[in-house]
Amino acid sequence: ARPRGAPVVIDARTGAVLTAVDAPRALASAAAYAQGPAHAVHEGTLQEDAFTHSRALDMHRPLHRVRLGDAHDTVLYISGTTGEVVRDATRTERQWNYAGAWLHWLYPLRGGLVDRYWADIVNALSLLGIAAVVTGGVIGILRWRFAGTYRSGRRTPFPSAWARWHHVAGLLFMVVTLAWIFSGLMSMNPWRIFDSDAPALRTNAMHGGPLQLPHAGAPVAALLQAAPTDTRELRWTRTAGHALVQALPASGPPTVLDAHTALPHAWQPGELEAAAARLVDAPLQRVETLRAYDAYYYTRDAHTMTGGTDKPLPVLRLVFGDPHASWVHLDPHTGAVLGRLDRHRRTSRWLFGLLHSWDWLPLLQRRPLWDVLLVALSVGGTVISLSGIVLGWRRVRRKLGWHTPAAPQAPMR
Structure with missing residues (x-):
């Protein structure tokens, strides 16, 4: 059986449907x-x-x-x-x-006997991590001498170097660590809190209808002659009632041609907006033209998480008055629907995208400032984790009697 959502592949020369890949x-x-x-x-x-x-x-x-x-x-x-x-x-x-x-x-x-429980394990460990950071942070604040010092002359009471590192790093990076663990939990969409019951977009309103295929429209040779010389792919589409061909170069935006005449296609004023208004069964409240990236529509470098996707500018943002407060982004050059953001997904953008990946335009637009900050914060988190592991291992060894316990030390006051 064909996997759900998989495209149907048809041989352009014979019309045969590809049923298996050997x-x-x-x-x-x-x-x-x-x-x-x-x-x-x-x-x-x-x-x-x-x-x-x-x-x-x-x-x-x-x-x-x-x-x-x-x-x-x-x-x-x-x-x-x-x-x-x-x-x-x-x-x-x-x-x-x-x-x-x-x-x-x-x-x-993943992939073993506990695969079915993988998401539950990640969620549970995230909750334990949140509890550890909160309780450890409270203890760390209470043990820190904001006024005066302990007898050692330090503001931290711990004689062990590892404990002091853990105490100081925990106070400095506590909030960031908490934000990372919490946002990591949000990335799992725990208990489907970011799922909504919004119906799917009615894409037939934009892309429905018969295609003007090569045998019934302009021949491929005419389309290639009208397309730029660096065209790598011709893509037949049906958009807002028009049979179109997108001539895609190796990089950059495609050239949009009429599939029948091979002439450049130009949209009439309001034509795209009128077709896109039927994507959602709700009133179209307004149409915004974004000429620069903002907090909800932005791009990241290809090598980074969620990076490498096509985010053209300018773009149309259609705001609908449905119960889910849906936004639809539309490419005004090709008429392609670029995506939908409802209230749930916009909330996820802040609780995951911002808190976990620091997707904040002033940083993303000033590389390598973003890189330097993330590396520095990661080093702080590493110090907390490594020192915590060392202290935890030492405590386990003492509890199991694997070495002679050190002589008790009087608490510092």
Whole structure:
């Protein structure tokens, strides 16, 4: 059975529907991806492994794993539904994945006997982490001498260097650590608190109707002649009642052509807004034109989390008066629906995007200021964690009697 949400792939020459992707087709896709000599080896199919846990890949499973045999030891994951490359991972990326996402998201627990409980385990540990930060912060504040010092001359009472580091770092980075743990919990959408019962967009209002395919419209040669010389792909679409062709270059916005005449297409004033008003079964309250990124519509560098997605400017923001306070973003150049934000998703943007990733425009627009700040805060969190582990391990050893306990010391006053 075709995975839910998976696209239907049709051969443009024969009209045959692609029903399965076999190993030869996966190797052909890998060869096209390599764009040069490669010694690709098909390593079989899989449902999920350490590098393919993302739920965005569900529609492509099972995945073909192909090793290119290049200098970077690149592994490709090829969709079992469409035959396209959906993930590439060099040796360096795979190694850093183990040090990063694999540990961060507790992926060692995925795919085994406890896989079904993975989300519950992450949520429970997050709640325990929040409780630890709050209680530890309260104790740390109470033990800190804001006026005067202890007999040691310090404001912290702990004689151990590790304990002092933990105390001071905890006070300095307590709020940030709490924000990270809490926002990490929010990223899991615990108990589906960010889900709404909003009905799906009525996309037929924008993209419904018959396409003007090549055999009934302008020939491909005419479209390529009208398109820029660096065009890499022609994409037939149906938008707001028009059969269009998008000529996509290697980078930058596409050129929009009429599918029948091959002439550049221009939208009539208000035409897109009128069609988009039917996307939601509610009154369209206003249309805003965004010419710069803002708190809800912004971009991040391709190498960062949630980065690399196409966020063109200018963009239209359609604000609807439905119970979910829906916003729809629309590309005024192509007419493409870029996404929907309801009240729940806008709340998630603050509780996760801001608190966890510091998605704040003054920082995102001033790289590497964002990088420096995040690295510095991460170092602070590392000091808290590492010192806490050392202190905890020492306490466990004492409780288990694994060494002779040190002579008791009189408390400092």
